[in-house]
Amino acid sequence: EILEAIERYFGLSAPLAGIRALVTSGPTHEPIDPVRFIANRSSGRQGHAIAAALARRGATTLLVSGPTVEPDPAGVEVKHIETAEEMWAACRNGLPADVAVCAAAVADWRPALAAGEKIKKAKGKAPPAIALTENPDILAGLSAAGNGRPRLVIGFAAETEKLVENATAKRLAKGCDWILANDVSPGTGTFGGLDNLVHLVSAAGVEDWPRMSKQQVAEELADRIAAELKRAS
Amino acid sequence: EILEAIERYFGLSAPLAGIRALVTSGPTHEPIDPVRFIANRSSGRQGHAIAAALARRGATTLLVSGPTVEPDPAGVEVKHIETAEEMWAACRNGLPADVAVCAAAVADWRPALAAGEKIKKAKGKAPPAIALTENPDILAGLSAAGNGRPRLVIGFAAETEKLVENATAKRLAKGCDWILANDVSPGTGTFGGLDNLVHLVSAAGVEDWPRMSKQQVAEELADRIAAELKRAS
Numbered sequence: 001e002i003l004e005a006i007e008r009y010f011g012l013s014a015p016l017a018g019i020r021a022l023v024t025s026g027p028t029h030e031p032i033d034p035v036r037f038i039a040n041r042s043s044g045r046q047g048h049a050i051a052a053a054l055a056r057r058g059a060t061t062l063l064v065s066g067p068t069v070e071p072d073p074a075g076v077e078v079k080h081i082e083t084a085e086e087m088w089a090a091c092r093n094g095l096p097a098d099v100a101v102c103a104a105a106v107a108d109w110r111p112a113l114a115a116g117e118k119i120k121k122a123k124g125k126a127p128p129a130i131a132l133t134e135n136p137d138i139l140a141g142l143s144a145a146g147n148g149r150p151r152l153v154i155g156f157a158a159e160t161e162k163l164v165e166n167a168t169a170k171r172l173a174k175g176c177d178w179i180l181a182n183d184v185s186p187g188t189g190t191f192g193g194l195d196n197l198v199h200l201v202s203a204a205g206v207e208d209w210p211r212m213s214k215q216q217v218a219e220e221l222a223d224r225i226a227a228e229l230k231r232a233s
Numbered sequence: 234e235i236l237e238a239i240e241r242y243f244g245l246s247a248p249l250a251g252i253r254a255l256v257t258s259g260p261t262h263e264p265i266d267p268v269r270f271i272a273n274r275s276s277g278r279q280g281h282a283i284a285a286a287l288a289r290r291g292a293t294t295l296l297v298s299g300p301t302v303e304p305d306p307a308g309v310e311v312k313h314i315e316t317a318e319e320m321w322a323a324c325r326n327g328l329p330a331d332v333a334v335c336a337a338a339v340a341d342w343r344p345a346l347a348a349g350e351k352i353k354k355a356k357g358k359a360p361p362a363i364a365l366t367e368n369p370d371i372l373a374g375l376s377a378a379g380n381g382r383p384r385l386v387i388g389f390a391a392e393t394e395k396l397v398e399n400a401t402a403k404r405l406a407k408g409c410d411w412i413l414a415n416d417v418s419p420g421t422g423t424f425g426g427l428d429n430l431v432h433l434v435s436a437a438g439v440e441d442w443p444r445m446s447k448q449q450v451a452e453e454l455a456d457r458i459a460a461e462l463k464r465a466s
Contacts (some may be wrong), residue, residue, distance in 0.1 A: 029272075034393055035338070035417055038265070039272045069302050105268070108354040109361075118393045118417070121341040123406070127367055128342075132360035160267055160351045173356070184268055184351070 014058025015226040021059040022097040022150065023051040024104035024138065026066030028084045032130060033115035040105045041184075044068030046156075046196060047103030049218035051076045054101075057222055062097070064090040066104055084110065084135035091138055099225055100150040102139045102176075105158060110135050143175035152228055153177050154221075157201075158184040167201045178202045180221070200224075247291025248459040254292040255330040255383065256284040257337035257371065259299035261317045265363060266348035273338045274417075277301030279389070279429060280336030282451035284309045287334075290455055295330070297323040299337055317343065317368035324371055332458055333383040335372045335409075338391060343368050376408035385461055386410050387454075390434075391417040400434045411435045413454070433457075 025047020029037040044065060051063040052073035061076045064087055072078040079090045084106045091100070109132035119128060139155040153176040157167040160183070167181030179201040188197070196217045200207040209220065258280020262270040277298060284296040285306035294309045297320055305311040312323045317339045324333075342365035352361060372388040386409040390400040393416070400414030412434040421430070429450045433440040442453065 032271070035275075035391060036271060036273045036340070038269060039262075040269045042268075107269070118391070120399075121367075127365035129365065130363040132362060134354075134360055158268060158351070166353075 015230070016054060016222075017058035019054075019059040019099065019229060020097040021051070021054045021061045021225075022064070022091060022094045022100040022142075023047055023054065023061060024064045024087060024091065024100075024102050024106070025051065026068040026070070027105050028066045028087060028107045028135075029082045030084065030107045030110035030135070031082075031114040032111045033117065033119045035118050038107060038109075038111065038130075039067075040107065042066070042068075042105035042158075043193075044070040044104075045194070046214045046217065047101070048073055049215050050101050050103055050221060053218040053222035054099075054225070057226055059099075062094045064094065064104070083107075084138070088136040088138050088141060091142060095142075095145060095148045095150075097150045098229060099152040099154070100142045101154045101221070101225075102142065103156050104138070105156075106138055107135055109133060137174070139176055140174045143177075151232060152225060154225075155179050157181040160185045164199055164201065164206055167199065168206070171201050180217075248463070249287060249455075250291035252287075252292045252332065252462060253330045254284070254287045254294045254458075255297070255324060255327045255333040255375075256280055256287065256294060257297045257320060257324065257335050257339070258284065259301040259303070260338050261299045261320060261340045261368075262315045263317065263340045263343035263368070264315075264347040265344045266350065266352045268351050271340060271342075271344065271363075272300075273340065275299070275301075275338035275391075276426075277303040277337075278427070279447045279450065280334070281306055282448050283334050283336055283454060286451040286455035287332075287458065290459055292332075295327045297327065297337070316340075317371070321369040321371050321374060324375060328375075328378060328381045328383070330383045331462060332385040332387070333375045334387045334454070334458075335375065336389050337371070339371055340368055342366060370407070372409055373407045376410075384465060385458060387458075388412050390414040393418045397432055397434065397439055400432065401439070404434050413450075 026044035027040045027042040029039050031037045048070045051061050055061040055075040063076045063078045081087045112131040112133040143153045155176045157170045157179050159166045163181050167179045171179040181199045196214045197211045198209050259277035260273045260275040262272050264270045281303045288294040288308040296309045296311045314320045345364040345366040376386045388409045390403045390412050392399045396414050400412045404412040414432045429447045430444045431442050
């Protein structure tokens with residue numbers, strides 16, 4: 001009876017107890033040479049908030065984070081990386097997991113050759129062109145991880161046009177379960193900002209969420225994850 | 234007599250009173266598209282410390298800073314910019330100045346065309362190549378500012394090889410008065426780190442400074458600037 005009460009208590013406050021969560025967050029930096037790199041405007045706020053929300057619900061949470069000024073969330077194991085290749089290695093090492101949330105803005109491409117010395121500007125010499133090569137696709141990789149595939153794989157789609165159409169196509173192409181699509185057009189203030197306007201794209205269709213803080217998106221998503229893992233188990 | 238005493242007092246504590254100083258700091262971010270950009274590993278620590286040291290000595294100080302997590306120094310007017318072109322415009326607007334210290338790691342090149350929409354990855358499509366074009370050379374521009382040229386123009390040379398040789402050539406090529414040459418090879422921890430190992434290159438030759446904190450480099454440089462402006466006036 002006491003045991004049941006305890007289980008009920010922890011079931012309410014820690015609906016993700018016993019669950020392993022893997023979250024990616026932040027940008028990746030892709031070196032051009034020892035001092036220059038390609039980056040993107042992800043602040044890491046959304047991913048860090050999601051990791052914190054999952055941990056607060058009792059999940060054993062690993063956060064794989066690119067360079068960001070966000071502090072490490074309490075109760076979360078954080079693995080700091082710089083490049084997409086390092087992030088992918090850290091994610092593979094983080095398996096098995098029950099749920100994976102890929103909130104990082106992973107660079108699609110990296111410079112094909114990172115120069116060992118700083119590339120010098122020379123008078124009268126044309127600027128170099130930077131040849132790119134494709135980075136590992138972490139969301140697709142986790143979705144296709146076979147026996148190691150998390151039961152629930154969630155991605156983000158940062159789009160500047162045709163938001164839901166692109167996100168729906170992305171969900172199918174990547175093989176993940178849910179996509180949170182958000183509009184990062186200049187002027188929306190999403191990248192680097194505090195708020196987020198998202199659409200949850202799943203096999204069931206598209207849900208438009210009202211504009212809310214990234215913190216609220218994290219809480220809402222964590223509740224959805226808890227409900228889905230309970231339903232499916 | 235009292236006036237003389239006051240002047241002596243402020244002359245000691247504020248050797249740069251009445252002097253206008255222009256300092257650049259931090260990296261620049263050069264957009265590839267609305268979410269991606271080319272950046273570099275400058276933390277802004279050295280430039281911000283120099284601006285603070287000049288202001289503490291009484292200089293009216295304008296700091297033109299790229300994106301950095303460094304707080305705005307007390308007593309300094311700060312103009313925040315992102316790209317090299319914005320930095321150059323802010324510096325021109327900051328003239329006239331008696332002394333200019335170019336500590337920013339200005340990108341030598343920017344993408345020739347910044348895309349208006351996020352560049353999409355498409356299956357089976359080769360990654361794009363990023364064509365670059367030359368950015369304005371702020372150190373050379375300030376050194377060649379004609380009547381508006383600051384009396385003392387100081388640049389930094391971040392090098393990973395042939396440090397003093399490259400810095401000496403840079404001083405002549407840019408037309409500036411002093412170059413502080415620092416070794417940013419991977420492993421030295423200079424970019425993003427707390428310490429700096431610099432060499433002061435001037436028409437008089439090369440001075441090797443001992444390894445010291447970026448704070449100490451700033452104090453030493455500010456004292457040198459005060460002495461030089463007094464000597465030359």
